[in-house]
Amino acid sequence: MFDRLTVLRQMLGEDRLMLRDRAALERHQDRLAAEHLRWVAVHSPYTAQRFQRSGLSVGQWRELPPIGKSEMMANFDTLNTAGVRLNDVLELARRAEDSRDFSPTLFSPTLPGGLTVGLSSGTSGTQGAFLVSRAERLQWAGVVLRHLLPKWPADLLRRQRVAFVLRAEGQLYRSVGSSRLDFHFLDVLRPVAELAAELSAYRPTLLAGPPSVLRALLDAGATARPQRVVSVAEVLEDADKAALQHGFGPVVEVYQATEGLLALPCPHGKLHLNEAHIHFNFENVCGEPLEGSYLRPILTDLRRRAQPMIRHRLDDVLLLADDCSCGLSSRRIERIVGRQDDALNLPSVSGARITVWPDFVRAALNRVPDLREYRAEQVGAAALKIQLEPDAPALREAAERELSVIFERLGVGDVALDFGPLVPGLPGAKRRRVLGGKY
Template sequence: MSLADRPGIAASFVAARRNLAIADRATLIARQETLLDRLRRKTLPASPYFAEYRDRPFDDWPVIDKSVWMANFDRINTVGLRRGEALAVAERAERERDFAPTLRGITVGLSTGTSGQRGLFLVSPGERRQWAGVVLAALLRGNSFAPRKVAFLLRANSNLYRTAATGPVRLRYFDMLQPWPSLVGSLRAFRPDVLIGPAGTLALLAREGGLAPRQVVSVAETLHDDDAARIHGAFGVLPEQVYQATEGVLALPCRMGRLHLNEAYMRIETDWIDRPSRRFAPIVTDLCRHTQPVLRYRLDDIVMLDDEPCPCGTASRVVQRIEGRCDDICRFLTPDGATVPVFPDFLTRTVMASTPDLVDYQIRQTRPGALVLVLPSGATPPPTIGSALFDLAGRLGAVPPDLAFEHGLEHAAKRRRVVCVKSDQP
């Protein structure tokens, strides 16, 4: 972080402390409308793709997804950058592991691309400063000016994260692509107060020992209950979550540690997947992003709302959990040949209940009614998983799935515990 960044981050921090704490729903919606009007006046006219919608009602704006967003990269962004030149900068940073260069002052980055298509994002210096202020406002506990060391464990660094290293916050990036013993040794030497990384990596670190963070934050992948329990048991602190994607920061923890939708800075519509269970796919509009507008962008994630109010008193809706991707809703067969949906969370909880010591695994489905449990090389297949899946199928009114075991699970920078390899389900 440069000295020039500090005033902007401080202003963003102070504003975010106020905005994230809005307790009245009507006030929160009014703020969204004000920001939406600013988008209409300033951002839409600057985007060749969205310009024609500036005078249309919000509900008439198109709902897009990653494929549309990437295919129209040149016309969506407001700074005239071309996808080819931006991709070249991002890919060179990945190869050389040097993430400092920008393109005409704009930070360029790549997402991990679990959907099969990597996301390419653009962030201006002002947007970086605002991001840093908002995230720090949500995560810093107690005395905000107390010195603390923050370890960021991610596949790729970014100017975005460097911006958060402000004042008393000493932030260090740890490259997850380095050898595991080297990563663990470097972390022990750094002795972080705050440990931020993917849930699976945090759970593996919990088994290593030698670390004593005062705060643990899960990012980049689903935090499952078994991982949360291991992290809590090892470090003595409950892990918090930040729900962030290429498209922005979608949810942040409150002072009670519960996850709230970031409705002070985003409008989040609910595309219901299963309304009775409050599961939906988010359609997000980032109300503050100008360089690369995110407008009515449908994510492929499965988010489950909590119907219990949060004692923190803020008006933003509470997230019970993030379960995975819509593409990874598996299918079991019924006795008459129909299919029933099996949410990823159903399967991970079944494994956790039947085999609580199993940490590294992946469930894959290549056809309805059949599952493959992939384990690390040399691991013994758990004997109880078959009967647990039998019970799950019975509760869903389905036939027990065919179950096979494979070995050779590889460590990835971003883990998915449930994967539908191909989408041939009806």
């Protein structure tokens, strides 16, 4: 009961943080940062060392040199404030992955209520571990539910059946379920036909999962008409969104990672940065592309304590949008372009190297009629392996033609294309349609 009341208070309090004035939002961030950074600098030895090495005071946190996932993992034991070791986190998380029992938590001598632990998918080359305290779990659940229930606050009075299709079942919601709010988890490692039948029988009012998995369930005959479909864990592409909207219902996107809950849908269904809780800076990663600027986020989570994220550089690349018609002052994401590691590094017509972002490759191959699925992987300095489903001569010709058009537009030189049938990925693996290489 206490947990449910805590989540409800968080949901109601979130309304006050949906600010429409940018200056008010930044003042709110400053207030959070002043208290949070002081606490973290006292309880996280590695964070304190970062400030000392840089010769900066806590008040100068915006100038702190950023770190990435590899530095975070290398210094995990002294970065976290929960008094736990990385080896213990990895052992518990891997045991949960193997047994499919995600209920055990890790004891913390400093943070009450037990720690939820987990692993990222490791798609960027470095697998990350995450810690979430009980207080953070309840806050996270409240924020997510406030933004995802489509008819707020009337949905609080209706029975909600929430289906999560996930690789690893988190314990975020178990303690906050009630007669009006039921959560059901479907393990993506189970056969698709079983999941499709179970989803149909459950009749969710809210359905969340990776778009590739949700589309597979749709193709397997799943019948459900939720009020809202929530895309998580993968880049949501236009073709997948259209198929899911037609088969299930309205689709929105949530952007989250090991590093935190990064962006949520607004009342108009657009994806906004979670700036009421996280401060974002951006680096321009490649000058000016054909339209807009490709940006890599550097985030400072202003509430997360168990595993502080202070001036943490993400591998993802974003394209921001203009202001939203909803009126919220938090910035809007036009597209999650992909991970920087997924960018192709190809020769230009002048002989130099040029970065080709996954967004361009996806746009080209999405124009191929009747192409159901694909994977484009860089396998050499000037060579790509293109896997197609279905694999047919006409589709190969169309794919080569569309790629040639976009490569000519970008100034890419000669690139060898090797076509073949699509090899299925491992069960539960995150879909990556474009894979870069170290060339």
